[in-house]
Amino acid sequence: MESYCQYHPLEPSEWYCKNCQVHFCEHCVAMPPGSYNAQCPVCHQNLGHSGSTAKVPPFWQCLSDFFAYPISRDPIVLIAICTLLPAIFNQGFLALIILIVLVCAQTKYMYLVIEQSARGDLKPPTLKEAFMGGGLMLVIQQTLIFIIFGGLVFAANMWLGSGIAMLLLILILIGLPASIMLLATEHEITQALDPSRILGVVGAIGWPYFVMCGYLILLMLGLGAVQEFVVTRFNPSLAYTITGFTSSYFMLVIFCMMGYVLYQYQPRLGGAIHSSQHEVHKPDLAQKNEKQSLIEIDIALKDGRYDLAIESLTNLFSRKPYDKVTLDRLFKLLMLTGRWDVLDKKSLPVLKLLVETGRIREIRQMLRGLYSKREKFEVRDPEAAYHIAQSLYHAGDYRLLLRVLQGYGQRFKDAPHQAEVIMLSARALANGLHNGPKAKQYLMYLAKNFSQDDLAAQVPELLEHLKKDGRLPDPKVSFG
Ligand SMILES: [Zn+2]
Numbered sequence: 001m002e003s004y005c006q007y008h009p010l011e012p013s014e015w016y017c018k019n020c021q022v023h024f025c026e027h028c029v030a031m032p033p034g035s036y037n038a039q040c041p042v043c044h045q046n047l048g049h050s051g052s053t054a055k056v057p058p059f060w061q062c063l064s065d066f067f068a069y070p071i072s073r074d075p076i077v078l079i080a081i082c083t084l085l086p087a088i089f090n091q092g093f094l095a096l097i098i099l100i101v102l103v104c105a106q107t108k109y110m111y112l113v114i115e116q117s118a119r120g121d122l123k124p125p126t127l128k129e130a131f132m133g134g135g136l137m138l139v140i141q142q143t144l145i146f147i148i149f150g151g152l153v154f155a156a157n158m159w160l161g162s163g164i165a166m167l168l169l170i171l172i173l174i175g176l177p178a179s180i181m182l183l184a185t186e187h188e189i190t191q192a193l194d195p196s197r198i199l200g201v202v203g204a205i206g207w208p209y210f211v212m213c214g215y216l217i218l219l220m221l222g223l224g225a226v227q228e229f230v231v232t233r234f235n236p237s238l239a240y241t242i243t244g245f246t247s248s249y250f251m252l253v254i255f256c257m258m259g260y261v262l263y264q265y266q267p268r269l270g271g272a273i274h275s276s277q278h279e280v281h282k283p284d285l286a287q288k289n290e291k292q293s294l295i296e297i298d299i300a301l302k303d304g305r306y307d308l309a310i311e312s313l314t315n316l317f318s319r320k321p322y323d324k325v326t327l328d329r330l331f332k333l334l335m336l337t338g339r340w341d342v343l344d345k346k347s348l349p350v351l352k353l354l355v356e357t358g359r360i361r362e363i364r365q366m367l368r369g370l371y372s373k374r375e376k377f378e379v380r381d382p383e384a385a386y387h388i389a390q391s392l393y394h395a396g397d398y399r400l401l402l403r404v405l406q407g408y409g410q411r412f413k414d415a416p417h418q419a420e421v422i423m424l425s426a427r428a429l430a431n432g433l434h435n436g437p438k439a440k441q442y443l444m445y446l447a448k449n450f451s452q453d454d455l456a457a458q459v460p461e462l463l464e465h466l467k468k469d470g471r472l473p474d475p476k477v478s479f480g
């Protein structure tokens, strides 16, 4: 029976947590950095694989498919070109160029075979793709790998003795298929040479990796036997053509099998192999942690464990104080769940975000809630308080404006906008709350205590207006 992800009901299950008895899909599980084990996003125990991937037949049952793989138009044409062209052009500079181009194309094609079959696609790549470039880089990288491995064995033989050199050679030969797989999927020589990555692949596949090595040895022996048979029975030029064909054929079978092994053990490999086609940049530790946090928040929300989601979002926001998306999610969740205590603590960044994005309706909702539920709540930043008050004036919420600006002079002694704040309060009183006398008091206070300020000079004129119309004119718009 097929099982599905508990949190993404349309996704087939990839992982199962024995502890929580819950199925997870690939979207729910982020590999912790440097680890090949997937962890449960709920209880953080190691996860096991779900049954669904068992439907992929093991590679040892697919040998006939691998042998049939090269017998198709594109690979046969490629093999024919690579075997026959060098036979025709075998002298001079042109021949060298042709040879280089063909070696590059063939190498590129082989690595494409691994990449495609690693995705479960057993249709050979097209001929065009082989000549689309990138082959030279692969040839250089692969050659470098051989030189480095060869150099290591040589150095071991020089300084550590032939026994250790032999051991090292065997280890390298065992690791070579994993190194080729890494180069094919990651396109980076550093990954293909990294012993920990190679061990990671071998370890993740487990004993079937050695079964695969056994098959690879048998195939190489088979190829050798065919070559010997051909060379001893046919005339040189025919033998050359046939050996060219057979070696290309066997290499295609081998690369297809290696790709299929990656496909079959994909869930086990998980983080051990990542196709670089999907991830151009390697995510660093913080990003991976963040992905894990986001998954956990998502799951906590779906489970209705809001406190956990709030905690994770708060942590995530403390790590990335400029991440407005996280802050916005946190704000909405806090409003929905009525967690005014947390909202109080985070009120300043939240208010700044809301002012910046002009979300006056949400500012009013949040401030009303905080003033009524949190006795000691204040907007604790003079700049923010002033900007919020301005927005509230335009929104016509004069009472809330006066509440925000209450005690501004005492609370923020050295803040700028002192005079502006008094003027704004006077306007709110006169024009919004029709409290002329109180507005007059404010204006008189402004004239007396901020006589140096430009606004103080306007006071006599404003008092005239107030007396005549019972309101204050809106400030003149000045440019510059
Ligand atoms: Zn899921």
Ligand SMILES: [Zn+2]
Pocket: 017, 018, 019, 020, 021, 040, 041, 042, 043, 044, 045
């Ligand atoms: Zn669990």
